[in-house]
Amino acid sequence: MPPKPYLDRRRAAAAARWELRDEVVVIGAGDLLGKPGRGDQKYPFHVHPEYFYLADRLRPGSVLAFDPAEGWTDFVPEVTEDERVWEGAVPADPGPGEAPHAELDGWLSARSGRPLAVLGAPPAGVEADEELTERLRGLLSMVRRPKDDEELARMRAAVRATEAGYAALRPLIRPGVTERALQVELEAAFFRAGADATAYGTIVGSGPNAAVLHFEPGARALRAGELLLIDAGAEVGGYVADVSRTYPVDGRFTPEQQALYDVVLAAEEASIARCRAGTEVRDLHLAAAVDLTRGLVELGLLRGDPESLVEQEAHSLFFPHGIGHLVGLGVRDAAGGVPGRKPSEHPALKKLRTDLPLEPGMAITIEPGIYFIPALLDDPARRERHRDQVDWDRVERLRDFGGIRIEDDVLVTAGDPEILTAGIPKR
Ligand code: GLY
Ligand code: MN
Numbered sequence: 001m002p003p004k005p006y007l008d009r010r011r012a013a014a015a016a017r018w019e020l021r022d023e024v025v026v027i028g029a030g031d032l033l034g035k036p037g038r039g040d041q042k043y044p045f046h047v048h049p050e051y052f053y054l055a056d057r058l059r060p061g062s063v064l065a066f067d068p069a070e071g072w073t074d075f076v077p078e079v080t081e082d083e084r085v086w087e088g089a090v091p092a093d094p095g096p097g098e099a100p101h102a103e104l105d106g107w108l109s110a111r112s113g114r115p116l117a118v119l120g121a122p123p124a125g126v127e128a129d130e131e132l133t134e135r136l137r138g139l140l141s142m143v144r145r146p147k148d149d150e151e152l153a154r155m156r157a158a159v160r161a162t163e164a165g166y167a168a169l170r171p172l173i174r175p176g177v178t179e180r181a182l183q184v185e186l187e188a189a190f191f192r193a194g195a196d197a198t199a200y201g202t203i204v205g206s207g208p209n210a211a212v213l214h215f216e217p218g219a220r221a222l223r224a225g226e227l228l229l230i231d232a233g234a235e236v237g238g239y240v241a242d243v244s245r246t247y248p249v250d251g252r253f254t255p256e257q258q259a260l261y262d263v264v265l266a267a268e269e270a271s272i273a274r275c276r277a278g279t280e281v282r283d284l285h286l287a288a289a290v291d292l293t294r295g296l297v298e299l300g301l302l303r304g305d306p307e308s309l310v311e312q313e314a315h316s317l318f319f320p321h322g323i324g325h326l327v328g329l330g331v332r333d334a335a336g337g338v339p340g341r342k343p344s345e346h347p348a349l350k351k352l353r354t355d356l357p358l359e360p361g362m363a364i365t366i367e368p369g370i371y372f373i374p375a376l377l378d379d380p381a382r383r384e385r386h387r388d389q390v391d392w393d394r395v396e397r398l399r400d401f402g403g404i405r406i407e408d409d410v411l412v413t414a415g416d417p418e419i420l421t422a423g424i425p426k427r
Contacts, residue, residue, distance in 0.1 A: 006150040010054055010143065011072055017139040020068040023115040023132055026108070027051045029062040030121030048120035049329045050137070052238055053144050063104055063123050067111065077101040138339035145326060145334050146361025147411070154239035155328055155363065157194060159409070159420050161234035162241040164193035166424045173247050175224040179204040179217035182230070190234040199233035199240030200331045206249065210402030211371040213321060224250040227257060227402045233331070242327050242365050243421050244407035260370055261404055263295030265426060267368040268406045271323055275366065275410045275417040279358045282349050285323040288368050289315045289348055296370070304389050310348050314389045317376055324365040325354050327409050333363070358412045363420065366410055371403030 018025070029051040035041045045060050054072075055064050061077040076098050083089040094100065099107075108116075108126065117136045118128035147155065168189035169182055183204045190198060204217035210229035222228060226249045233241035246261065248254075253261055271288045293315040294306040301318075302309055309315060326333040337343070337355040344355065358364065376382060377395055406426055411418040 004056060004150075006148055007054065007056055009148065011066075013143045014054065014140055015066065015068065017143055018068075018136055020066075023068070023117060023129075024111050025066040025117045025119060025136060026104075026123065026126060027054060027064045027066075027120040028118070028123045029055070029057070029060060029064075032060045047238070049144075049238075049333070050140060051120040053140075053329060056238075058238075061101060063101070064120075065104070065107055072097055073107065074098045075101045075104040075107070135339065138336065141334040141336055142339075144329070145356075146359055147328050147363055148361075151239060151328055152411070154237040155241065155409075155420065157236040158199070158234045158239050158241040159423070161190045161193040161195040161236060162232070162243055162421065163423045165189040165232065165234060166230070166243065166245065169230065170247070170425075173222070173228060173249060174251075175249055176221050178219055178221050179206055179209070180219055182228075183217040186230070186232055190232075193234070195234035195236060197235040199235045199242060203229065203231035203244075205229045205402065208400045208402050210246070210404070211373045213371070222249045225254065227404065229403060229405055231405065231407065238330070239328055240331050241409055241421060242331050242367075242407065243409065243424055244367055244369075244405040245424060245426065246404040246406060256398075257401075257404075259299055260295075260401075263292060263299070264368050264370055264404045264406050267291040267295065268366055268408070268426075271366045271368060272408065272410050272417055272419060275358060275364060275412055277358055277360050277412055277414060281323070281354050281356055281358065281364070282344050282346070282352055284366075285352055286310065286346070286348060288323040288366075289319060292319050292368055292370060301391055301394055302389055303391070309389060311346075312386075312389070313347050314386050316348070317382060317386060317390065318370045318372070319368065320371070320373065320376060321367075321369070322352055322354065324367050324407075326362060327365050328363050360412055360414045362412045364410055364412065365407055367405055367407030369403055369405035371405075372398045372401045373403070374399065 027050050030048045032042045032045050047058050055074055059076055063075045065073045074097055078100055079089045079091040115129045115132050117133040118126055119137055165186045169186045172185055183202050187198055203215050205212055205215035206220055206222045206228050207226040209215045210227050228247045228249050231244040233243055267288050270291055271284055274284055289310045290306050293309050296302040297306055335354050409420040411420055
């Protein structure tokens, strides 16, 4: 028996989906990685989510094993003297369902010849049946996608810390303050409000930097008249929030900024309203692309019928990413599709990494954006392809505009969607 009831439930759900007879499974937590050329220094440990979901343990090198005839065993490395000296690690007797890591080899050799799936981070020297591994991974993703009460409690705690960060940040935004200063204050407020970590590299992009999708903040000072794009979230107990907001640096949007902001906000609100059980993520993405494109046509930046502009991928000049991704156990949670389903051939869906129908309990980010990205707008092939569809002179004048992204985390329910991050103002 695992020590926590929610692990018992998750493991039972995975075993029920897998329907194994002779096959066995190991799921690796992953190992600490040394920094090249830096002696005993290690990168921060990021546990593999497939292991963490089923074991809720952060110990590097652990391997969870499953034999349908005998159940689950978590092979956990013993604490070394060095770890006790340098890290203060405390050795514990193996708990229920735990065994010393040294016993893993014996467990595997007692089952040699049986098909073996290797999930998580593959432990060294273990040879997987690739086809079985991919099949079980797809089925485990389906189990992981609807969040359970324990997961939701941690996500709500991450949201509370994220809200505290945005609340602390807002009054600090003004000309002259640096991106770095805002990052530091935002992250400090996350930690003061209970965060264990940031969910991903905090994005603070001012002016043209707001058009860099994963911008890393630096020493640049904000200037009056510019936009500021923040994309940041806190992590608690392995679970995260992922939120973006775009603000005018001096407190007021210019009319052009306001018009584009309103297009993105309307697309975001319409997309959130579509997050109902049964909705396909591919349809969410297409509908958002059409909404944004319609807005750009109304503002005169694009010319033509919005649906056919999306068919011809004109929207991707300004909206080059997906409408969202599953979120929870990490900032990209259980991506992918439905096992056995073919990817869409629609040109606007070729790059979609999450392609599935929404179910109650799933949490998804909704994050439309409009950006002016020189790397795309200056590309001769795109300029030629969309020659008559874009007001290129106007685009040229908006070269330094940056971008606007508005992102919330949405919980799909049996009824109306719940906006988990609704406490972070957008107006
Ligand atoms: N928050 C960053 C991203 O979703 O890509
Ligand atoms: Mn996101």
